[in-house]
Amino acid sequence: MMINKLKNLGLKLTPQRLAILNLLEGNAKHPSAEEIYNQLKPQYPSLSLATVYNTLEILAKAGELQEIRIKADKRHFDPNPAPHGHFLCRSCQSIYDLDAGPLEIQTPFNIKGYLVEEYTLYFYGICPRCWEKSSGK
Amino acid sequence: MMINKLKNLGLKLTPQRLAILNLLEGNAKHPSAEEIYNQLKPQYPSLSLATVYNTLEILAKAGELQEIRIKADKRHFDPNPAPHGHFLCRSCQSIYDLDAGPLEIQTPFNIKGYLVEEYTLYFYGICPRCWEKSSGK
DNA sequence: ATGTTAAATTATAATGATTATAAATTAATA
DNA sequence: TATTAATTTATAATCATTATAATTTAACAT
Numbered sequence: 001m002m003i004n005k006l007k008n009l010g011l012k013l014t015p016q017r018l019a020i021l022n023l024l025e026g027n028a029k030h031p032s033a034e035e036i037y038n039q040l041k042p043q044y045p046s047l048s049l050a051t052v053y054n055t056l057e058i059l060a061k062a063g064e065l066q067e068i069r070i071k072a073d074k075r076h077f078d079p080n081p082a083p084h085g086h087f088l089c090r091s092c093q094s095i096y097d098l099d100a101g102p103l104e105i106q107t108p109f110n111i112k113g114y115l116v117e118e119y120t121l122y123f124y125g126i127c128p129r130c131w132e133k134s135s136g137k
Numbered sequence: 138m139m140i141n142k143l144k145n146l147g148l149k150l151t152p153q154r155l156a157i158l159n160l161l162e163g164n165a166k167h168p169s170a171e172e173i174y175n176q177l178k179p180q181y182p183s184l185s186l187a188t189v190y191n192t193l194e195i196l197a198k199a200g201e202l203q204e205i206r207i208k209a210d211k212r213h214f215d216p217n218p219a220p221h222g223h224f225l226c227r228s229c230q231s232i233y234d235l236d237a238g239p240l241e242i243q244t245p246f247n248i249k250g251y252l253v254e255e256y257t258l259y260f261y262g263i264c265p266r267c268w269e270k271s272s273g274k
Numbered sequence: 275a276t277g278t279t280a281a282a283t284t285a286t287a288a289t290g291a292t293t294a295t296a297a298a299t300t301a302a303t304a
Numbered sequence: 305t306a307t308t309a310a311t312t313t314a315t316a317a318t319c320a321t322t323a324t325a326a327t328t329t330a331a332c333a334t
Contacts, residue, residue, distance in 0.1 A: 011310085011311095012300085012301050012302070012309095012310060012311065013301075013302095014300080014301070014310095014311065014312075016311085016312070017311090032291095033291085033292085034291085046312080046313075047312090047313090048312060048313045048314070049292095049313095050292095050293085050294090050312075050313065050314080050315090051311080051312055051313075053291095053292070053293075054311080054312085069206060069209065072206065072212075072321095073290080073291070073321095074290095074291070075209075075291085075292085087251050087253070090254070096251070098248060098249065098251055100248055101248075108262065111235060111237055111238075111260075112235065112265075113264075113265035113268070114224050114233070114235055114260065114262060114263075114264055114265060115262045115263045115268060116224070116260045116261070116262045117227070117261055117262040117263070118260075118261040118262070119258065119259060119260045119261065120257070120258075120259045120261075121256065121257075121258060122256060122257045122259075123248075123251065123253045123255075123256045124253070124254055124255040124256065124257075125245065125251060125252045125253045125254040125255070126251075126252045126254070127250075127251055128249075128250035128251060131250070131252060148281090148282090149280095149281060149282065149329085149330050149331070150330075150331095151281095151282065151283075151329080151330070153282085153283070154282090169320095170320085170321085171320085183283080183284075184283090184284090185283060185284045185285070186284095186321095187283075187284070187285080187286090187321095187322085187323090188282080188283055188284075190320095190321070190322075191282080191283085209292095210292095210319080210320070211319095211320070212320085212321085
């Protein structure tokens with residue numbers, strides 16, 4: 001559970017942090033900081049956007065989540081820190097996890113003398129749901 | 138030559154555009170809009186940053202170059218529009234082309250019902266030059 | 275050559291996500 | 305319950321990029 005990770009890092013367990021962790025746990029929607037903020041605001045009226053960013057940065061640095069920069073303008077967050085591909089649907093703008101079998105490699109590795117410690121794999125196209133819609137029925 | 142591409146698109150051949158095209162042609166440094174602007178400014182004192190962005194966007198839309206979003210803050214530009222991997226050196230911050238053999242796939246393709254029309258492959262680590270430096274010699 | 279005109283350039287302002295700041299609050303320990 | 309360092313908060317600052325509107329100009333027709 002993520003909460004223990006926070007404790008282990010010597011961080012305070014504030015209600016705001018717990019709420020953010022709770023919202024992220026098992027969340028496959030890859031929300032942005034603003035989306036997290038808007039979703040929690042009703043329940044935590046004093047919550048500040050700065051706190052959301054702050055918490056996300058702490059968790060990212062601790063390796064508990066990963067930032068996704070699949071869109072030009074905004075960052076999104078994935079509670080699963082393990083490296084895996086992501087897919088942005090051009091039509092509905094949703095972000096999906098997409099493990100791409102042979103494309104997924106263990107890091108670190110070396111290509112032509114370049115030591116690769118991390119890598120990102122972003123796919124752009126049409127998701128199955130939007131494909132269904134567009135091709136009748 | 139890129140100039141013919143502009144003509145074919147029905148675009149005007151302005152000195153600014155020619156200068157930008159000329160700077161990019163065969164350039165493997167992946168400059169940002171600001172870097173392009175700063176490099177051309179001495180020779181074209183009237184050049185505006187907006188023109189640089191404008192030209193880059195036109196060329197990108199025309200498929201004559203690709204945008205690289207390997208850094209969080211800035212976009213960079215590659216005169217080679219063919220899909221290929223890029224590498225950002227954590228140490229010197231340089232961006233290199235890096236074809237990653239088995240990782241490079243022809244688009245479009247389909248994974249688990251997702252129609253992938255484009256994809257990006259960004260690597261992060263230490264480049265050979267910086268690796269040399271750090272390990273003695 | 276020159277005039278005409280739509281397109282391009284320019285300076286500048288606006289945008290918007292993210293980060294910094296500094297004062298007020300609070301979790302954790304004694 | 306007091307203490308204190310960490311956290312939260314509201315707000316301002318940052319900075320790459322985009323929009324705007326006035327000026328200039330490449331391309332074409334005369």
